[in-house]
Amino acid sequence: MITERIRPWLGSQHPRPDGSVANIVTRFAALGLDAEKQLAQDLREIVSPSEKIVLTADSRTIEFAEPVERNLRDQGYSIETYIFPDEEDGSSPANEDVNSIKLAQFIEEVGAFGAVAVGSGTVNDLTKYACELRSLPYVVYGTAASMNGYNSPIAALYVKGLKSSVPARPAVGMYANPEVIAKAPLAMHLAGLGDLCSKPFAGADAAVANILSGEKPWRAPMEMVHESFERVLEQAQGIRNSEPEAIQILMEGLWISGFSMAMAGTSAPASGGEHLFSHRIDMLRHDAGLPPMALHGTQVGIACGLVRPLFAQAAALSPSDVATKLEGSLLSPSLEEAEDLNGWLRSRHPDLSEKSLAAMLKPASLKYDSETRKALRKNLALHWDDVRQELVEAHRHAQRVEVALQTAEAPRDPVEMNLSHDEAKRILRICRDIRNRFTILDLTAEILGEAALTAAFPFRSDTE
Numbered sequence: 001m002i003t004e005r006i007r008p009w010l011g012s013q014h015p016r017p018d019g020s021v022a023n024i025v026t027r028f029a030a031l032g033l034d035a036e037k038q039l040a041q042d043l044r045e046i047v048s049p050s051e052k053i054v055l056t057a058d059s060r061t062i063e064f065a066e067p068v069e070r071n072l073r074d075q076g077y078s079i080e081t082y083i084f085p086d087e088e089d090g091s092s093p094a095n096e097d098v099n100s101i102k103l104a105q106f107i108e109e110v111g112a113f114g115a116v117a118v119g120s121g122t123v124n125d126l127t128k129y130a131c132e133l134r135s136l137p138y139v140v141y142g143t144a145a146s147m148n149g150y151n152s153p154i155a156a157l158y159v160k161g162l163k164s165s166v167p168a169r170p171a172v173g174m175y176a177n178p179e180v181i182a183k184a185p186l187a188m189h190l191a192g193l194g195d196l197c198s199k200p201f202a203g204a205d206a207a208v209a210n211i212l213s214g215e216k217p218w219r220a221p222m223e224m225v226h227e228s229f230e231r232v233l234e235q236a237q238g239i240r241n242s243e244p245e246a247i248q249i250l251m252e253g254l255w256i257s258g259f260s261m262a263m264a265g266t267s268a269p270a271s272g273g274e275h276l277f278s279h280r281i282d283m284l285r286h287d288a289g290l291p292p293m294a295l296h297g298t299q300v301g302i303a304c305g306l307v308r309p310l311f312a313q314a315a316a317l318s319p320s321d322v323a324t325k326l327e328g329s330l331l332s333p334s335l336e337e338a339e340d341l342n343g344w345l346r347s348r349h350p351d352l353s354e355k356s357l358a359a360m361l362k363p364a365s366l367k368y369d370s371e372t373r374k375a376l377r378k379n380l381a382l383h384w385d386d387v388r389q390e391l392v393e394a395h396r397h398a399q400r401v402e403v404a405l406q407t408a409e410a411p412r413d414p415v416e417m418n419l420s421h422d423e424a425k426r427i428l429r430i431c432r433d434i435r436n437r438f439t440i441l442d443l444t445a446e447i448l449g450e451a452a453l454t455a456a457f458p459f460r461s462d463t464e
């Protein structure tokens with residue numbers, strides 16, 4: 001069944017303020033006990049049943065493939081199964097482009113006309129990107145409500161060893177059976193909740209960035225998620241108890257969040273400063289040849305608690321406070337350091353590989369360009385009342401997020417994912433260098449200095 005909240009978005013079109021049009025590629029969806037049957041029926045409108053299709057999974061999700069396969073065969077499809085291999089250390093397949101390239105080759109070899117991904121997270125991203133490479137459609141049968149990337153217009157992958165958000169066409173259809181997703185490990189539901197909890201922070205970051213570039217905040221991608229987001233927060237206890245109804249509401253919220261990214265054409269409505277914290281952890285682990293520290297949404301949920309005090313801290317500043325603080329010279333890097341941005345970045349991120357550092361150079365050179373920052377600081381002082389209103393609003397919602405994460409007993413302290421407080425603080429101070437997207441981290445550093453990024457750290461330090 002398609003819920004009334006999902007239906008309006010399927011295959012819809014929306015004008016964007018820049019004059020472009022958002023085309024929602026996802027035309028089909030079902031969230032119910034007959035999702036597998038619906039998937040096979042809808043697929044007939046995308047790929048002729050006389051053609052071959054590839055079913056993808058990994059060693060963990062393949063056990064959920066049987067009802068999907070059975071229904072596809074009932075429709076007449078011949079199926080080739082492709083299982084993404086685990087890493088050598090036994091961890092889940094890495095989200096590396098090579099895994100997508102191998103799948104794309106397999107699709108070509110067997111002569112398939114589309115793919116059905118059985119999984120969530122990495123299986124979805126790898127299949128999405130492989131189909132992008134082959135210009136073929138795919139649909140996804142989600143096995144966990146753990147992230148919002150099914151219908152987003154990007155795939156989060158390492159391309160040639162570098163963490164990237166690669167443009168990739170969303171799933172044409174997305175499906176989930178509440179009984180199946182409710183049986184996923186609790187950590188996966190909590191990760192889905194954590195990923196969704198970035199909404200008020202990412203929303204405020206995007207609105208502030210609009211204001212500072214002299215535009216009116218574009219609220220539609222945020223507002224479309226609002227009602228569903230509130231419903232999810234109310235389900236915190238049910239999510240904790242893995243109740244199918246609560247997990248279904250969570251999945252629906254994640255899908256709507258995915259639509260908001262498709263509408264915006266970027267991840268901005270669902271990814272602000274808190275996501276940069278998570279991405280930087282991913283970079284560290286990847287460069288050290290280690291598997292991810294935790295699920296994406298687990299890292300994001302923890303990061304939400306770390307950026308939350310920054311909104312309160314900045315919102316407490318009056319226009320005259322801001323004007324005074326911005327009178328000083330530009331904060332780090334100094335003009336001299338900006339001449340050798342590479343060296344400056346290396347000193348800030350000594351533990352990253354040269355490859356990762358090279359990848360950071362372009363976003364950092366845009367972010368730390370002195371002319372851009374001067375203009376930005378001018379606008380901060382000029383529009384502080386409007387900016388502050390966004391911060392206050394975000395913080396108001398953030399308190400509800402905190403309560404929901406607490407009620408669901410989701411991880412909130414970095415040590416729960418084996419990240420020490422000192423290391424978490426270090427990451428919080430520097431993770432903004434990764435991407436040229438203005439967030440609360442930049443706002444805080446620009447007005448109050450980098451030390452302020454950790455001044456309100458909500459946990460006691462390791463040495464205390």
Ligand SMILES: [Zn+2]
Nearest residue numbers: 195275296300
């Ligand atoms: Zn996310």
